[in-house]
Amino acid sequence: MGNVLDRAGGVNLLPLAVAALAFVLIGAPSSWVTLTVAGLAMGMMVFLMASGLSLVFGLMDVLNFGHSAFVSFGAFIAATVLAALGGWLSAGAGMAALALALALVAAMLFGLIAGWFFETVIVRPVYRDHLRQILITMGALIVAEQLILAIWGGTPVSVPRPAFLEGAWIIGDVSVEIYRAFAFALGLVVFAALYAVLNRTRLGLLIRAGVENREMVQALGFRIDRLFIGVFMAGSALAALGGAMWAGYETLITPALGAEMMIVVFIVVIIGGLGSIEGTLLGALLVGLTANYVGFLAPKLALASNMLLMVAILLWRPSGLRPAVK
Amino acid sequence: MTDATTISGRPAAQGQTTGAIAVKAAVAVIGAALLFAPFLFQDVRAIEVAARICVFIVLVASYDLLIGYTGIVSFAHTMFFGLGAYGVAILSRQMGAGWDAVLLGAAAGIAVSLVLATAIGLLSLRVKAIFFAMITLATASVALVLASQFSQFTGGEDGITYSAPDLFKPATKLLVDEEGDVVRWFGVRLNGKIAAYYFVFLSSLMLFVLMLRLTMSPLGTVLKAIRENEARAEAVGYRVVAYRTFVFCLSAAIAAVAGSVYAVWLRYTGPDTALSFAIMIDILLMVVIGGMGTMWGAVIGAVLLVMAQYYLRDLMSAASEAVGALPLLPELLNPDRWLLWLGIVFILLVYFFPRGIAGTIMARGARR
Numbered sequence: 001m002g003n004v005l006d007r008a009g010g011v012n013l014l015p016l017a018v019a020a021l022a023f024v025l026i027g028a029p030s031s032w033v034t035l036t037v038a039g040l041a042m043g044m045m046v047f048l049m050a051s052g053l054s055l056v057f058g059l060m061d062v063l064n065f066g067h068s069a070f071v072s073f074g075a076f077i078a079a080t081v082l083a084a085l086g087g088w089l090s091a092g093a094g095m096a097a098l099a100l101a102l103a104l105v106a107a108m109l110f111g112l113i114a115g116w117f118f119e120t121v122i123v124r125p126v127y128r129d130h131l132r133q134i135l136i137t138m139g140a141l142i143v144a145e146q147l148i149l150a151i152w153g154g155t156p157v158s159v160p161r162p163a164f165l166e167g168a169w170i171i172g173d174v175s176v177e178i179y180r181a182f183a184f185a186l187g188l189v190v191f192a193a194l195y196a197v198l199n200r201t202r203l204g205l206l207i208r209a210g211v212e213n214r215e216m217v218q219a220l221g222f223r224i225d226r227l228f229i230g231v232f233m234a235g236s237a238l239a240a241l242g243g244a245m246w247a248g249y250e251t252l253i254t255p256a257l258g259a260e261m262m263i264v265v266f267i268v269v270i271i272g273g274l275g276s277i278e279g280t281l282l283g284a285l286l287v288g289l290t291a292n293y294v295g296f297l298a299p300k301l302a303l304a305s306n307m308l309l310m311v312a313i314l315l316w317r318p319s320g321l322r323p324a325v326k
Numbered sequence: 327m328t329d330a331t332t333i334s335g336r337p338a339a340q341g342q343t344t345g346a347i348a349v350k351a352a353v354a355v356i357g358a359a360l361l362f363a364p365f366l367f368q369d370v371r372a373i374e375v376a377a378r379i380c381v382f383i384v385l386v387a388s389y390d391l392l393i394g395y396t397g398i399v400s401f402a403h404t405m406f407f408g409l410g411a412y413g414v415a416i417l418s419r420q421m422g423a424g425w426d427a428v429l430l431g432a433a434a435g436i437a438v439s440l441v442l443a444t445a446i447g448l449l450s451l452r453v454k455a456i457f458f459a460m461i462t463l464a465t466a467s468v469a470l471v472l473a474s475q476f477s478q479f480t481g482g483e484d485g486i487t488y489s490a491p492d493l494f495k496p497a498t499k500l501l502v503d504e505e506g507d508v509v510r511w512f513g514v515r516l517n518g519k520i521a522a523y524y525f526v527f528l529s530s531l532m533l534f535v536l537m538l539r540l541t542m543s544p545l546g547t548v549l550k551a552i553r554e555n556e557a558r559a560e561a562v563g564y565r566v567v568a569y570r571t572f573v574f575c576l577s578a579a580i581a582a583v584a585g586s587v588y589a590v591w592l593r594y595t596g597p598d599t600a601l602s603f604a605i606m607i608d609i610l611l612m613v614v615i616g617g618m619g620t621m622w623g624a625v626i627g628a629v630l631l632v633m634a635q636y637y638l639r640d641l642m643s644a645a646s647e648a649v650g651a652l653p654l655l656p657e658l659l660n661p662d663r664w665l666l667w668l669g670i671v672f673i674l675l676v677y678f679f680p681r682g683i684a685g686t687i688m689a690r691g692a693r694r
Binding site for chain 1: 393397399449450456457459460461463464465467468471472475603607610614660662663665666668669670672673676677680
């Protein structure tokens with residue numbers, strides 16, 4: 001039994017199992033499809049936010065509690081760019097796509113720069129000292145949240161969406177929101193790109209080797225610190241991208257967004273196992289699907305469901321579903 | 327926890343240094359000020375500040391047991407504080423004001439805290455510090471959500487208003503003269519408000535002394551050993567997980583008692599006063615600014631931060647008005663942005679003075 005399951009994909013089948021169980025419980029295929037698409041889209045956006053955190057931890061044993069600051073900054077920057085280019089959004093699909101691309105690029109660019117700043121100024125002095133890492137990144141998170149409040153104010157900001165992402169496709173009695181499909185596709189592309197870089201390039205080889213044994217990579221003469229800052233910057237940019245996508249998904253964002261997403265992101269990386277992007281994707285999809293199914297079946301439990309999922313998985317596999325070798 | 331030695335020094339181990347004496351003198355002054363607070367500062371706001379300081383000293387000291395003495399980073403400390411507060415609040419509303427409601431509520435809060443702390447501890451204290459921090463953060467946020475969801479019990483975002491036992495009502499007369507009026511000492515009316523303040527003060531003092539005694543006992547030494555070198559402590563024969571779980575439960579229970587006391591004082595319990603993440607950040611700032619691993623640091627940190635909370639805002643609004651013409655600067659100096667500046671101070675402190683105020687001063691004398 002175990003062998004058959006392992007050959008079929010082992011823990012990778014969990015999202016499918018959850019979806020199948022939900023199908024039985026929900027009963028109505030059309031709402032099941034809608035919920036599944038929403039869950040997958042949410043999972044993909046959370047994956048964008050969480051992948052950087054997981055890789056940074058795997059590579060350098062650094063856990064950045066301030067990671068969610070990149071998410072909220074990404075969301076607010078994208079919202080600002082989209083609002084500033086409001087005219088383009090209604091001026092035809094080409095211009096609208098350009099505006100959206102500019103917003104996402106602006107968010108990622110900010111993520112890159114902020115990631116570089118964070119790594120060199122905040123995190124570098126406290127390598128290998130977990131207690132101070134937690135404290136100092138927490139301090140940075142406080143400052144970042146206050147900066148957002150100072151710049152954008154405490155009132156909710158509405159996020160305009162390009163016209164071609166509004167609305168839904170109706171197939172039979174099933175409706176699929178276009179934005180969700182877009183978020184899922186974008187997440188899939190990023191995952192594919194990350195997977196290809198990590199598994200098919202020399203750079204990815206070095207990163208994976210660094211995750212497995214940092215000292216050995218260093219001893220072989222590679223500058224692991226440069227590698228690390230690169231990964232940190234890329235991870236921050238991905239978090240900002242995830243935040244930007246999330247802003248469009250929610251359409252109304254508040255400064256509390258970062259703190260809310262931080263919990264989800266943490267649960268995802270714990271479930272997935274720190275250090276591997278496959279694990280993160282798995283965790284993100286599981287969390288996204290469970291959150292949406294439970295939100296439909298038992299709305300009161302929706303927010304506790306992630307927590308229960310985490311407890312269940314930690315009891316079963318204390319270091320997450322697919323941790324990197326450590 | 328490889329470099330934990332740099333975080334907190336070994337206070338008191340080398341005997342009394344001049345710095346240590348200075349810190350203890352400062353704490354004694356603070357204690358005296360709190361003891362006579364109703365007579366020294368005769369306005370409503372000052373006594374609120376004094377009571378909040380008392381409660382937060384206990385709360386921060388119990389957190390220091392975790393972070394400073396044992397090297398556990400938990401973000402669920404406000405959850406335990408809130409459990410104690412909500413226990414008293416819910417029962418006071420259901421049963422009506424009275425000592426039975428307060429005691430039963432506090433007992434219920436402590437019991438739930440202990441069960442939760444044991445569960446979290448046994449489940450996750452085996453894993454790395456970082457996992458533990460993440461798991462407690464997630465638990466605390468779920469507790470916050472549950473409190474706002476089950477509004478028929480917790481009052482949701484609005485919280486619960488209730489009355490305290492009769493002894494603490496402002497109309498209660500503690501001492502009356504021949505005409506039946508409240509006796510005044512040094513111009514202060516001896517009414518229920520004073521009784522309530524001294525209830526807060528004495529329970530805080532008791533809890534603080536208890537914790538101080540604990541850190542000086544053999545148990546405290548074992549905890550420090552675990553913090554400094556977990557593997558060695560295990561090898562010497564101490565069951566690290568058992569000790570950690572015990573401390574986690576103990577500090578959770580003390581936090582719950584502090585929550586109950588504060589609930590009796592405020593006669594209101596809501597997410598903002600007892601459960602919000604902002605309080606967790608306050609505790610963290612207090613313990614780090616005051617100095618981890620020294621009970622004295624908790625006193626100093628709590629006093630400084632609570633004072634800042636109440637009085638820094640006035641200063642900042644004045645500063646904000648003074649630079650009103652400049653761009654962005656007034657926004658940054660807005661009184662609501664005081665956490666921004668504290669956050670920056672916090673980061674600088676973790677860099678340059680990881681021992682906090684108390685730890686740094688106490689180490690100063692040791693060099694001579």
